[in-house]
Amino acid sequence: MNARREWLKTTLAMAAGLPIATGLTNQLMAAPVSKAERDFFGMNPLLPPMKIRLASNENPYGPSEKAKQAIQQRFSEANRYPFQAVTEFRETLAKHEGVSADHILSGFPTFPMLMTYAEAFKATWDKVNMNDQLAYDYDAVAKQIKDDTRLVFICNPNNPTGTLVDPAIVKSFTEEVSKKVPVFSDEAYIEFLDPSQQMSMVDLVRNGSNVIVSRTFSKIHGLAGLRIGYIIAKPDIIRKIQRTHPGIPNNQLAIAAAHASLGDTAFMDMSRKKNAEARKILTDYLDKKNYFYGKSHTNFVMFDAKTDAAGKLAQLAQQGIAIRVWDYNGMQWLRVSVGTSEEMKAFVKAYEELKV
Ligand SMILES: Cc1ncc(COP(=O)(O)O)c(C=O)c1O
Numbered sequence: 100m101n102a103r104r105e106w107l108k109t110t111l112a113m114a115a116g117l118p119i120a121t122g123l124t125n126q127l128m129a130a131p132v133s134k135a136e137r138d139f140f141g142m143n144p145l146l147p148p149m150k151i152r153l154a155s156n157e158n159p160y161g162p163s164e165k166a167k168q169a170i171q172q173r174f175s176e177a178n179r180y181p182f183q184a185v186t187e188f189r190e191t192l193a194k195h196e197g198v199s200a201d202h203i204l205s206g207f208p209t210f211p212m213l214m215t216y217a218e219a220f221k222a223t224w225d226k227v228n229m230n231d232q233l234a235y236d237y238d239a240v241a242k243q244i245k246d247d248t249r250l251v252f253i254c255n256p257n258n259p260t261g262t263l264v265d266p267a268i269v270k271s272f273t274e275e276v277s278k279k280v281p282v283f284s285d286e287a288y289i290e291f292l293d294p295s296q297q298m299s300m301v302d303l304v305r306n307g308s309n310v311i312v313s314r315t316f317s318k319i320h321g322l323a324g325l326r327i328g329y330i331i332a333k334p335d336i337i338r339k340i341q342r343t344h345p346g347i348p349n350n351q352l353a354i355a356a357a358h359a360s361l362g363d364t365a366f367m368d369m370s371r372k373k374n375a376e377a378r379k380i381l382t383d384y385l386d387k388k389n390y391f392y393g394k395s396h397t398n399f400v401m402f403d404a405k406t407d408a409a410g411k412l413a414q415l416a417q418q419g420i421a422i423r424v425w426d427y428n429g430m431q432w433l434r435v436s437v438g439t440s441e442e443m444k445a446f447v448k449a450y451e452e453l454k455v
Contacts, residue, residue: 132259135409135424135431139416150419151445153436156258156288156399160373160439161321163366166356173355181347184354195361196301196331204337205329206348207313210285213252222249228428233393233401234262237272244280251276254285256292259425259434261395266298273300273310281309281336287328288397290319290367291374304331311336316353318398319367320360325353373439374398380443381435384450397437404431410455418449 131137162170176184185205193200217224227243230236235257244251253273256263273282284300303310315328327349330337349357360366378395385392385402392402404411408424408431415422425432435446 133408133424133426133431135412135426138409139412143413143416146416147419149416149421151438151442152421153399153438153442153446154421154423154434155323156318156397156436157323158318158321158370158374158398159442160366160370161323162325162356163321163360163363165359165363165366166320166322169355169359170352173351176351179351181349181351181354184351185347185349188349188354188358191358191361192329192331198301198305198331199334201334201337202304202331203329204332204340204344204348205327205354206345207328207330207340209326210287210313213250213283229260229262232262233260235264235269237264237268241272241276244276248280250281250283252283252285254287256288256396258288258397259399259423259432260393260401261288261397261399262393263292263396266296270298270300270303273303274308277303277309281311283311283313285313287313287315287318289314291371291397293371301331304333307333309333309336316357316360319370320357320363321366321370322353322356322360325350325356327353327357374437377440377443378437380440380447381437384447399434399436401425401432401434404433407455408433411450411453414453414455415446415449420446420449422446 131140173184186200188205189200189203192203192205196203214224225243225245227236227240230239235253235255237253240251240253253269255266255269269284273284276282282300286299289297289299299312300310301312304312311330311332313328313330316325317323317328330340332340378398378400381400382392382395385400390402390405392400395401404424411433412422412424422436423434425434437443438446
């Protein structure tokens with residue numbers, strides 16, 4: 100089994116060797132995670148342009164107006180290297196996270212690269228299956244940790260299942276485990292939770308724990324195309340990663356847009372609210388048709404395909420609707436990102452009319 104494919108459907112504890120950030124690629128974002136996708140993309144290298152893009156958990160409302168204005172204003176600085184912008188941005192992020200700037204590193208590579216780098220450095224990694232509700236089983240993850248485990252990866256809410264584990268459980272797990280092994284907490288989807296529920300593991304970083312928190316501007320901020328995100332960790336971890344980090348992590352426009360988006364609660368509130376409304380169109384349909392799905396707290400839903408996932412993928416793609424297919428636990432699963440309400444209605448209609 101291909102490791103990258105495997106990790107997306109599982110939680111994991113990685114053994115022997117921290118992954119090192121040496122490069123960037125977003126190719127893996129589109130990497131097939133099922134036989135249905137491998138066959139389909141193998142036979143259809145040139146797909147028609149997708150009209151309804153429900154495959155990459157993007158925010159259909161972004162970038163925000165503030166981000167667009169910031170990009171326009173910064174455009175004339177495009178001739179300048181972004182040294183100063185990176186430094187200022189780091190300070191802004193530090194203030195936002197309640198840490199000092201030496202706890203911040205922006206421009207971290209996209210998430211499946213953790214596994215890729217681990218393999219490149221001859222590390223092995225273990226997966227831990229989800230429970231029957233498609234949620235992390237933190238007891239099972241804890242049991243999987245061995246003497247030579249060097250990093251434990253967690254993601255809450257999780258991709259591709261969309262499920263959430265009570266952040267209090269995640270926090271006590273992280274606090275305990277990080278005494279022995281660094282814990283990497285991917286919080287890409289945390290802003291889709293109601294602000295009162297957004298319990299980040301950054302608190303533990305502030306306490307000096309061995310925890311690395313990652314955040315992205317690709318999701319609620321709607322900046323996936325600009326490629327900008329960051330990690331928060333103890334300065335010694337940041338320094339270690341920085342040694343092999345690509346020189347200039349972000350470009351002027353991405354920094355300007357991210358800077359403008361950071362405190363834009365109106366845009367985030369709007370995105371969260373519209374996402375919940377549109378998600379309900381999909382889950383109402385799944386409920387009506389008795390589909391089993393992970394209870395989503397994010398901008399995507401993963402459900403049991405029941406029948407012929409490959410046929411569904413192909414027929415939807417021919418209509419310009421992009422989704423993903425996963426093989427997991429001997430079953431086939433469809434993951435559908437939440438677009439606008441109109442897009443979800445169009446998806447439901449197209450799905451209902453599939454000939455499979
Ligand atoms: C689990 C997880 N982490 C992080 C990201 C964000 O990746 P990036 O910042 O490279 O767009 C995603 C995006 O799909 C994700 O699903």
